Amino acid sequence: MNDHTPDARPGGHPGGQDRAEPGDELLAAFFEEHRGRLHAVAYRMLGSAAEADDAVQESWLRVSRAGTDGVENPGGWLTTIVSRVCLNMLRSRTQRREDPLDIRLPEPVIAKPEGENPEYQAVLADSVGLAMLIVLETLSPAERLAFVLHDLFAMPFEEIAPIVDRTPAATRQLASRARRRVQGTPVPDADITRQRKVVDAFRAAARDGDFEGLIAVLDPEVVVRSDTGGPGPVQVSRGVEQVARNAITYSRLAASVRPALVNGMAGFVSLGADGSPYSVLAFTIHEGRIVEIDALGGDRLRSLDLAVLDD
Structure with a gap:
């Protein structure tokens, strides 16, 4: 998916406060290489393209401060960072919600019905059926994170557990509870x-x-x-x-x-x-x-x- 604002790229904040210096170009390129996956994770976690953009940008700020020294699994490391950001956003959203049943419909991704072009393919890469997103909105933040990372992105429970501050066995149970809720979602015709x-x-x-x-x-x-x-x-x-x-x-x-x-x-x-x-x-x-x-x-x-x- 294309970003909604031009300042959503690494170092793109007005005033240059977060702009990558020339020596950080490799770090910015490293982050850009994984941006599509990070946005896909964030969108499924948050159900909002705009909030997913915010989560990815916040992840970039954390990455730019931390650097990549000693990182053995760059993709997993970045996924962990954006997942922690999304988890904080979900928890904050839950705390603000006065009525636990006051759940909005997720923010969909809109595209033209024709045109096999890179932009179209990017939209499809970031899309997931609204029916599933609606069910995900009813889960607790920890359940949603465990299900999205494990069932949709094949992340091992051993790597998810530290993010939600639980044991791998407890994290497996989180995903299992979420899976039972999602299994009732109708599977859309693919054609x-x-x-x-x-x-x-x-x-x-x-x-x-x-x-x-x-x-x-x-x-x-x-x-x-x-x-x-x-x-x-x-x-x-x-x-x-x-x-x-x-x-x-x-x-x-x-x-x-x-x-x-x-x-x-x-x-x-x-x-x-x-x-x-x-x-x-x-x-x-x-x-x-x-x-x-x-x-x-x-x-x-x-x-x-x-x-x-x-x-």
């Missing part, structure tokens, strides 16, 4: 073209008020989550009939839509009459039917990079 056909059929049926057409593409137990960034919990709708009726109602608010990849999966951005985005819809499609829809609107759109969809 993007087939995903797009289902999403397009949903969009056309909603636009035309075709209730039966919507029933045909929605799973009987479909779940819709809507997050506008306002006070209160995320709004949840369940069941095929209610979701179909709501889809027909809300489709009338959209003057047009822009197809998009949302975390590497087929979705779209709805535009108002003035051409400005008012919602992003992400779909989880399993065995040819929509099982989950995650909608972001209102204040939640402010942090998303929707300019990537512009021609």
Whole structure:
């Protein structure tokens, strides 16, 4: 994924306070070599591209102060540093949250639906389905870290244990508890073209008020989550009939839509009459039917990079 701001690179802070000196060029190059993996770890840990950028930048500041003398496993060392930063951020987030159920939808990565180019590939490298990210949001910080590092990045428990200040056996249990939660997450169909056909059929049926057409593409137990960034919990709708009726109602608010990849999966951005985005819809499609829809609107759109969809 591309960084959101130009100062997210090593030494890029305004004023030059953290700028690498010429003698540090090798250190900066060393960090850049691993930046993609670090951002991927941070995004899965935090569920926010902007916060992942912050975590990677903070990791660079720590690396630039510590240097690499005596480091035998550079990749593992850097992963440990960014993981400690993310763990601190998750703990701080948990302490600020007044209601343990007040969980926002993760911040998705938006990309054009076409274009096999390096930028597109970078987005896919950093993407993970929103369905899994939503489950990860319900885990404790230590459970999330243990699961992400071990199950998604194959880091041994012996290396994870010092980060969460537990024994390897206890760390294994953290990952096991997290895994049981994640195992109920629907596995999305992998074929993007087939995903797009289902999403397009949903969009056309909603636009035309075709209730039966919507029933045909929605799973009987479909779940819709809507997050506008306002006070209160995320709004949840369940069941095929209610979701179909709501889809027909809300489709009338959209003057047009822009197809998009949302975390590497087929979705779209709805535009108002003035051409400005008012919602992003992400779909989880399993065995040819929509099982989950995650909608972001209102204040939640402010942090998303929707300019990537512009021609």
